[in-house]
Amino acid sequence: MSSPLKICFNKECKELKSERPKKGWLLRGGELAELCDRCGSIYDEGRFCDTFHLNASGWRCCETCGKRVHCGCIISINTFTLLDAGGIECMTCARKNVVPLPNPSWPPSLFYQTPLPDRLKDLSVKSWTQLAGSGPVPWRQAPSLFNSPINQPELHQRVPYDVDLSSGIDRLNVAERLSASSLDKKKIEDFSERLMNGTLKGGSRNTLENGNAGIKCEEQPGSCRNKAQLSSSLKDEPSTPHFGLAVPYACPNEINGQIGVSGTHLRPALQPPLAKSFHGNVQNGVDSSGEPQIRNGRPRVEARGRNQLLPRYWPRFTDQDLQHISGDSNSVITPLFEKMLSASDAGRIGRLVLPKKCAEAYFPPISQPEGLPLKVQDSKGKEWIFQFRFWPNNNSRMYVLEGVTPCIQNMQLQAGDIVTFSRLEPEGKLVMGFRKASSTPASDQDNEAHKTHMGYSTNGDADLADPSAWAKVDKSGYIATEAIGVKSSSSRKRKNTTLGSKSKRLKLESEDLIELKLTWEEAQGLLRPPPNHVPSVVVIEGYEFEEYEDAPILGKPTIFTTDNMGEKIQWVQCEDCLKWRKLPANALLPSKWTCSDNLGDPERSLCSAAQELKAEQLEDLLAPCNSAASKKLKGAKQEPDNLEALEGLDTLANLAILGEGEALPSSSQATTKHPRHRPGCSCIVCIQPPSGKGPKHKQTCECNVCLTVKRRFQTLMLRREKKQYEKEETSRKKQQPQKLIIPDKSGDDDPIPCSKTENSSPTQKKVVSEGSDDDSNRIKSSTSPFKGQIDLNIQPEREEELSPSSDSGNVARLIQDATERYLRQQRLSSSGSHSNLAINQALLGGGTGEQQISNDIILDSSHQDPDEDHPSTLSIKASASVSATG
DNA sequence: GGTTTGCATGGAT
DNA sequence: TATCCATGCAAAC
Numbered sequence: 001m002s003s004p005l006k007i008c009f010n011k012e013c014k015e016l017k018s019e020r021p022k023k024g025w026l027l028r029g030g031e032l033a034e035l036c037d038r039c040g041s042i043y044d045e046g047r048f049c050d051t052f053h054l055n056a057s058g059w060r061c062c063e064t065c066g067k068r069v070h071c072g073c074i075i076s077i078n079t080f081t082l083l084d085a086g087g088i089e090c091m092t093c094a095r096k097n098v099v100p101l102p103n104p105s106w107p108p109s110l111f112y113q114t115p116l117p118d119r120l121k122d123l124s125v126k127s128w129t130q131l132a133g134s135g136p137v138p139w140r141q142a143p144s145l146f147n148s149p150i151n152q153p154e155l156h157q158r159v160p161y162d163v164d165l166s167s168g169i170d171r172l173n174v175a176e177r178l179s180a181s182s183l184d185k186k187k188i189e190d191f192s193e194r195l196m197n198g199t200l201k202g203g204s205r206n207t208l209e210n211g212n213a214g215i216k217c218e219e220q221p222g223s224c225r226n227k228a229q230l231s232s233s234l235k236d237e238p239s240t241p242h243f244g245l246a247v248p249y250a251c252p253n254e255i256n257g258q259i260g261v262s263g264t265h266l267r268p269a270l271q272p273p274l275a276k277s278f279h280g281n282v283q284n285g286v287d288s289s290g291e292p293q294i295r296n297g298r299p300r301v302e303a304r305g306r307n308q309l310l311p312r313y314w315p316r317f318t319d320q321d322l323q324h325i326s327g328d329s330n331s332v333i334t335p336l337f338e339k340m341l342s343a344s345d346a347g348r349i350g351r352l353v354l355p356k357k358c359a360e361a362y363f364p365p366i367s368q369p370e371g372l373p374l375k376v377q378d379s380k381g382k383e384w385i386f387q388f389r390f391w392p393n394n395n396s397r398m399y400v401l402e403g404v405t406p407c408i409q410n411m412q413l414q415a416g417d418i419v420t421f422s423r424l425e426p427e428g429k430l431v432m433g434f435r436k437a438s439s440t441p442a443s444d445q446d447n448e449a450h451k452t453h454m455g456y457s458t459n460g461d462a463d464l465a466d467p468s469a470w471a472k473v474d475k476s477g478y479i480a481t482e483a484i485g486v487k488s489s490s491s492r493k494r495k496n497t498t499l500g501s502k503s504k505r506l507k508l509e510s511e512d513l514i515e516l517k518l519t520w521e522e523a524q525g526l527l528r529p530p531p532n533h534v535p536s537v538v539v540i541e542g543y544e545f546e547e548y549e550d551a552p553i554l555g556k557p558t559i560f561t562t563d564n565m566g567e568k569i570q571w572v573q574c575e576d577c578l579k580w581r582k583l584p585a586n587a588l589l590p591s592k593w594t595c596s597d598n599l600g601d602p603e604r605s606l607c608s609a610a611q612e613l614k615a616e617q618l619e620d621l622l623a624p625c626n627s628a629a630s631k632k633l634k635g636a637k638q639e640p641d642n643l644e645a646l647e648g649l650d651t652l653a654n655l656a657i658l659g660e661g662e663a664l665p666s667s668s669q670a671t672t673k674h675p676r677h678r679p680g681c682s683c684i685v686c687i688q689p690p691s692g693k694g695p696k697h698k699q700t701c702e703c704n705v706c707l708t709v710k711r712r713f714q715t716l717m718l719r720r721e722k723k724q725y726e727k728e729e730t731s732r733k734k735q736q737p738q739k740l741i742i743p744d745k746s747g748d749d750d751p752i753p754c755s756k757t758e759n760s761s762p763t764q765k766k767v768v769s770e771g772s773d774d775d776s777n778r779i780k781s782s783t784s785p786f787k788g789q790i791d792l793n794i795q796p797e798r799e800e801e802l803s804p805s806s807d808s809g810n811v812a813r814l815i816q817d818a819t820e821r822y823l824r825q826q827r828l829s830s831s832g833s834h835s836n837l838a839i840n841q842a843l844l845g846g847g848t849g850e851q852q853i854s855n856d857i858i859l860d861s862s863h864q865d866p867d868e869d870h871p872s873t874l875s876i877k878a879s880a881s882v883s884a885t886g
Numbered sequence: 887g888g889t890t891t892g893c894a895t896g897g898a899t
Numbered sequence: 900t901a902t903c904c905a906t907g908c909a910a911a912c
Contacts, residue, residue: 342905343905343906344904345905349889356902391892392892393893393903393904394895394902396902398905
């Protein structure tokens with residue numbers, strides 16, 4: 001883009017340019033100043049100011065080394081930094097300091113050069129320095145008329161909210177900022193008008209583009225601050241209002257000539273100032289060579305702003321990222337911040353929570369909760385309009401972008417992915433990019449060192465992963481991913497960060513997401529009783545239910561299929577030898593299954609026994625499964641080291657892969673929700689699937705199951721209270737034998753006599769037969785030894801706190817958490833007149849290889865006490881004795 | 887009934 | 900301890 005003018009852009013020169021003029025500093029219009037060969041060379045050598053501005057104002061001395069630094073022009077903008085205590089420091093010295101700031105995100109020239117009306121020039125030094133030196137003060141909080149300090153809500157509140165959205169000019173910004181500068185409203189309005197008229201911009205632009213200070217400044221250091229004399233440019237030149245409109249919120253920056261953003265292009269001498277050639281190490285705004293990036297002509301992160309941000313919000317852009325964003329344009333990209341999407345962010349609510357400091361640093365100031373519309377461009381160039389707003393929160397604010405769902409979906413993002421915000425200069429457009437979680441740098445998000453932060457490359461649409469590999473966002477999927485996330489987080493050193501502010505909220509990586517395609521139902525199907533736990537038994541309808549108090553663990557996933565005889569079978573992989581063994585379809589396996597557990601097939605109860613499946617058959621067996629899963633399973637087969645990876649949650653994850661939706665093996669699909677239930681089973685478990693669909697028992701339902709469940713619930717709660725009480729007593733009295741009224745297991749190694757415990761029949765018994773609403777099957781008996789011990793005043797809320805910590809650890813807790821989530825969903829889905837009873841079926845297996853089924857009977861509090869609105873849900877773990885395999 | 891909205895809560899830092 | 904922020908949740912729609 002060659003200037004029509006043939007003379008050197010340096011007005012001190014006026015020489016003719018060559019046909020291929022040398023490029024100088026970035027103009028606000030986006031072009032580069034075109035210089036004659038001589039000036040270009042001088043500029044390239046970094047002597048431009050020395051040569052042409054020697055007699056200009058703005059020269060100051062570095063407070064540290066005393067070196068003279070020109071501070072008064074667009075070219076020198078990044079050669080110094082402002083000191084909090086006043087004065088300047090050259091970049092060489094600045095980098096030696098603890099917080100190297102190659103230049104404030106808000107360049108001093110913003111202030112020095114901003115052509116203010118005379119009546120505004122009384123802005124005190126104090127106010128500037130305070131703004132500059134305190135708190136999170138990114139460029140936008142620069143002492144500019146266009147900038148306002150953050151953390152001054154009181155000021156914000158005083159200012160009438162007045163955003164001219166139609167024009168794209170954020171008057172509020174101006175008003176607020178002026179307010180922050182103790183300007184009276186009249187001045188604000190006047191100034192805003194001028195701003196709208198573009199006169200200010202024109203003046204500013206003129207001044208800046210000529211690369212000269214354009215200010216009349218006292219020669220004494222600091223005088224500029226006191227007397228921000230304005231050039232006459234305000235009146236001299238009509239505006240060129242090409243900026244400040246596209247992105248209203250960005251007007252501070254744009255109006256000030258974008259120099260606060262990436263002013264790094266001001267000296268693109270040593271390297272073509274192509275924005276896309278963003279230098280890798282941006283963490284400190286100083287490149288790895290120790291040279292300020294301005295030397296490289298590369299945009300840098302707004303260092304000052306970013307230094308105020310938590311590391312996890314630091315933008316980590318690769319060249320490819322930048323290339324994606326900038327496309328083929330010559331725009332300069334200024335990375336602002338990034339954020340890993342939380343489940344909430346990626347959810348359907350469409351609200352993206354913005355880090356407060358980021359929002360206040362890079363988005364326009366808003367004084368009203370309603371905020372203002374924000375135009376954001378994605379990496380494809382598509383524009384989105386979000387509502388940038390905040391909520392009052394703990395005397396603070398919580399900033400959100402509303403209406404992001406379409407954009408998020410368009411980008412096909414989900415929790416764990418990272419959205420990036422950057423600014424495109426000189427347009428000032430806010431650009432929202434993204435990285436899929438798989439391309440997240442290997443380093444910890446919170447690792448402030450960030451030495452390996454460029455270990456990823458994709459940014460975008462072009463590199464989208466297969467959507468099918470993404471975790472489901474639906475309820476069940478979410479629950480499941482949480483559960484699996486334990487594994488994923490544990491298998492990596494990466495610490496849960498953004499997503500994991502709560503322990504049970506887990507960051508997902510797309511690699512994991514493949515594995516996390518697990519539905520609630522499927523997760524249930526893997527539940528097993530904790531090892532060495534002996535259930536108590538309750539009989540409903542003649543069928544015995546085993547009840548476990550501790551949370552279940554996860555069982556071994558299998559692959560269901562049908563054999564030649566048309567009989568359903570399942571295949572399970574031995575933990576030790578990795579051979580696949582055939583089992584009856586109704587076999588229920590513990591989390592670790594080995595050939596030795598294959599009691600039903602003595603010939604193959606040893607690992608030395610050959611595998612029935614040929615390689616091809618195995619291939620076919622695994623074929624319907626997710627390829628990734630298949631790969632992993634086979635990989636595990638080949639690599640014993642991977643055995644461990646298949647344990648525990650990995651196991652669950654693998655099953656999840658195998659069992660998800662269409663990928664579910666056929667025979668498994670037939671019993672998707674409850675594999676151990678036969679098709680057509682009408683038990684309450686099957687008629688009331690965890691999905692929440694299907695018939696539900698009414699709250700007033702008096703069927704045997706509901707009655708029993710209620711009774712059992714009450715009993716359980718009583719037991720737990722007693723248990724808790726006795727635990728406390730025990731801890732007090734030190735090893736005093738428990739005086740349990742209830743036969744119970746207070747610990748893993750404290751089994752109690754039980755009528756039905758370990759040696760279950762190897763064949764599956766019918767679990768429960770009742771279930772419909774009007775089912776009036778009688779209860780033969782409730783053999784609960786706690787019959788009659790019903791505490792009607794029991795507080796369901798105590799369920800959680802009374803729950804003994806399970807040795808199944810996080811997994812179990814997550815499963816329980818998932819259960820609660822599910823129940824909440826259930827509760828929501830029911831109108832209140834419905835029973836919130838759900839029986840969550842769970843597979844339980846004994847600790848020694850025998851297997852049992854248990855059903856988690858989940859009862860909403862309202863079920864028991866409809867008059868009270870207990871927010872929490874309850875779970876009763878009843879069990880049906882079931883068969884073990886082999 | 888579902889969805890949206892605005893605030894509250896509490897874990898994480 | 901203060902602050903941030905992810906999420907819950909209830910009222911409003």
